Amino acid sequence: MNECEKARNELLQWEAFISLAGFMLSNTGGLPCDGEGIYQNSVKHVQTCEKCRSWVESKIPNDEKARLERINKYCCPVM
Secondary structure, eight states, rough: OOOOHHHHHHHHHTHHHHHHHHHHHHHTTTTTSSSSSHHHHHHHHHOOHHHHEEEEEEEOHHHHHHHHHHHSSSSSOOO
């Protein structure tokens, strides 16, 4: 199993993956993470690998993508 497959399989097992996927792409250094560091290497990998970034983007629900675009556009998440 290559590094991409390992990272993707590990993230798919993480309960918080889908809800944090968008933030994963906008943060660096392996964040957000589970607090225990279990998924940190996989998060770091998808943050730096273009193929895996695209894979994560495909997993983000459309309504979440729209919300993230608004957060990036405005100074406050409630706007």
